[in-house]
Amino acid sequence: xxxxxxxxxxxxxxxxxxxxxxxxxxxxxxxxxxxxxxxxxxxxxxxxxxxxxxxxxxxxxxxxxxxxxxxxxxxxxxxxxxxxxxxxxxxxxxxxxxxxxxxxxxxxxxxxx
Amino acid sequence: xxxxxxxxxxxxxxxxxxxxxxxxxxxxxxxxxxxxxxxxxxxxxxxxxxxxxxxxxxxxxxxxxxxxxxxxxxxxxxxxxxxxxxxxxxxxxxxxxxxxxxxxxxxxxxxxxxxx
Numbered sequence: 642x643x644x645x646x647x648x649x650x651x652x653x654x655x656x657x658x659x660x661x662x663x664x665x666x667x668x669x670x671x672x673x674x675x676x677x678x679x680x681x682x683x684x685x686x687x688x689x690x691x692x693x694x695x696x697x698x699x700x701x702x703x704x705x706x707x708x709x710x711x712x713x714x715x716x717x718x719x720x721x722x723x724x725x726x727x728x729x730x731x732x733x734x735x736x737x738x739x740x741x742x743x744x745x746x747x748x749x750x751x752x753x754x
Numbered sequence: 755x756x757x758x759x760x761x762x763x764x765x766x767x768x769x770x771x772x773x774x775x776x777x778x779x780x781x782x783x784x785x786x787x788x789x790x791x792x793x794x795x796x797x798x799x800x801x802x803x804x805x806x807x808x809x810x811x812x813x814x815x816x817x818x819x820x821x822x823x824x825x826x827x828x829x830x831x832x833x834x835x836x837x838x839x840x841x842x843x844x845x846x847x848x849x850x851x852x853x854x855x856x857x858x859x860x861x862x863x864x865x866x867x868x869x870x
Binding site (some may be wrong): 647650675684685687690720731732741742743744745746747 | 764792794795796798799804810812813816844846848858859861862863864
């Protein structure tokens with residue numbers, strides 16, 4: 642069964658600073674990997690996804706993530722955060738036919754002015 | 755295109771009551787699922803379905819039932835509500851592409867359920 646670990650529950654960065662959110666996964670086959678963002682009181686929005694091919698994936702809002710098979714990681718990065726990036730971020734693994742999408746526990750991002 | 759629609763948006767139940775959370779999608783997605791979101795726990799998969807007539811259990815299925823009689827609808831039933839089921843519930847759907855079942859989940863806006 643697949644699983645996802647997001648080691649950081651909370652992260653605080655200053656506006657304009659760079660950001661990296663960590664995600665480690667466990668999955669017995671080629672993983673499909675996702676990052677979602679949830680603003681307070683809102684639903685979930687897909688930031689980016691990795692299915693195959695280039696291991697550096699570009700997403701919306703200036704985010705990117707790099708798939709590293711040897712480290713079982715899919716870390717999310719942004720070179721310069723904005724106050725509007727304050728939200729909760731979820732990494733997820735899955736799905737292929739007859740399988741399921743499993744989410745990590747999330748990382749809440751706080752932005753200092 | 756309405757996407758994934760959940761009803762109701764808010765609900766208060768008394769312990770022991772039953773109810774059904776509705777989920778409908780108009781994107782002809784084969785895969786539908788239900789998650790619950792609790793503080794510090796992320797999204798935990800309750801049940802999922804890969805097509806009409808097919809359902810399976812996720813991580814936290816106890817106390818919930820599902821059925822999938824049509825492609826469009828995937829209702830979640832609480833048989834006898836308990837305070838531990840107080841949560842925000844999200845329905846999600848996904849689709850297969852031509853290269854296989856490489857999917858992303860499209861989420862509804864959630865149902866906030868309180869059991870007192």
